[in-house]
Amino acid sequence: MSLWRKPNKKWMLGVPIGGILAFVIGVGAVMSFHVGMEYTNSNAFCYRCHIGMDTIVEEYQQSSHFKNAKGVVAATCSDCHVPREFLAKLELKIRATADIYHKLMGDITLENFEDEHRPRLAEAVTAEYVSNKSKQCRYCHSIERMDFEKQSRTVARRHEMMESRNQSCIDCHAGIAHKLPTQD
Numbered sequence: 001m002s003l004w005r006k007p008n009k010k011w012m013l014g015v016p017i018g019g020i021l022a023f024v025i026g027v028g029a030v031m032s033f034h035v036g037m038e039y040t041n042s043n044a045f046c047y048r049c050h051i052g053m054d055t056i057v058e059e060y061q062q063s064s065h066f067k068n069a070k071g072v073v074a075a076t077c078s079d080c081h082v083p084r085e086f087l088a089k090l091e092l093k094i095r096a097t098a099d100i101y102h103k104l105m106g107d108i109t110l111e112n113f114e115d116e117h118r119p120r121l122a123e124a125v126t127a128e129y130v131s132n133k134s135k136q137c138r139y140c141h142s143i144e145r146m147d148f149e150k151q152s153r154t155v156a157r158r159h160e161m162m163e164s165r166n167q168s169c170i171d172c173h174a175g176i177a178h179k180l181p182t183q184d
């Protein structure tokens with residue numbers, strides 16, 4: 001007995017065809033969602049706005065997370081700025097669409113970035129690092145895996161003591177990838 005007989009009413013063909021179509025569209029949507037999530041995590045995507053608007057990209061490219069003796073891209077923008085947990089990531093992407101508005105409005109420019117915008121933005125990102133105990137740094141670095149023998153005595157001591165002193169990476173490593181706002 002065949003499982004699927006040619007339906008005797010013509011319109012009934014629409015049922016399996018509709019099913020297949022829905023499936024194809026569904027797979028397509030899931031795939032483009034994933035491609036979209038990937039693309040919006042790439043440096044190329046961040047560069048589209050952050051080059052020409054501020055000096056963030058140029059600073060990053062001089063930092064050891066981009067350029068170093070080993071020649072590895074140690075961290076991309078999103079490694080340090082986009083959470084890896086799915087829901088938190090989705091939430092940030094939705095929130096970040098407000099940035100598109102600012103970009104379109106041209107609020108931030110190379111001329112006013114340093115004085116009018118950097119202090120507020122740096123403060124916001126720093127506050128986030130403080131509140132999550134520099135979680136993003138720990139995606140890659142862990143104090144447990146540091147070979148203290150290979151660090152200078154004073155540096156090793158700082159790292160060994162940081163948990164008990166309730167410190168996190170940002171307390172000592174602010175400005176790791178960008179210039180800090182100039183205080184004046």
Ligand code: HEC
Nearest residue numbers: 040041042045046048049077078081099100102103121125
């Ligand atoms: C559509 C343009 C655009 C793209 C693409 C973009 N940004 Fe931004 N970004 C902005 C603007 C504009 C601001 C300033 C927003 C404001 O004034 O509140 C900003 C602010 C930020 C801030 C500081 C404020 C905050 O909310 O954290 C960070 C960090 C940041 N962007 C990281 C990134 C990263 C990482 C990427 C790539 C994954 C990226 N941006 C892609 C336009 C963009």
Ligand code: HEC
Nearest residue numbers: 046050057060075076077080121122125126174175177178
């Ligand atoms: C190694 C981690 C790291 C990488 C890589 C990194 N950032 Fe940041 N970013 C930070 C931290 C930490 C801050 C908070 C201020 C500070 O300490 O410099 C920050 C601050 C910012 C700010 C706020 C303005 C400011 O000057 O503080 C923006 C915008 C930003 N980053 C965008 C980017 C973009 C775009 C890239 C890639 C081109 C990138 N970041 C790469 C760690 C990183």
Ligand code: HEC
Nearest residue numbers: 064068069070074075076079080136137139140169173176
């Ligand atoms: C995606 C992985 C990744 C993330 C996220 C990351 N790092 Fe790194 N970091 C590396 C690698 C790899 C190196 C080694 C680069 C090299 O060979 O110089 C490094 C190097 C460093 C160094 C030594 C730099 C030097 O010039 O000697 C410091 C300090 C550091 N990271 C701190 C941080 C802090 C603080 C954060 C969070 C704001 C952070 N990292 C986020 C991967 C990462």
Ligand code: HEC
Nearest residue numbers: 134137141143150151152155158159162167168169171172
């Ligand atoms: C109490 C201050 C302090 C805290 C907190 C701290 N560091 Fe450091 N760290 C230093 C100093 C000082 C150096 C040496 C100067 C430099 O490389 O910036 C250093 C160096 C490093 C280096 C380079 C080591 C080497 O010998 O090549 C890495 C990587 C690093 N820190 C990562 C981290 C990470 C990740 C965190 C958070 C988990 C962290 N540090 C927390 C003070 C601190």
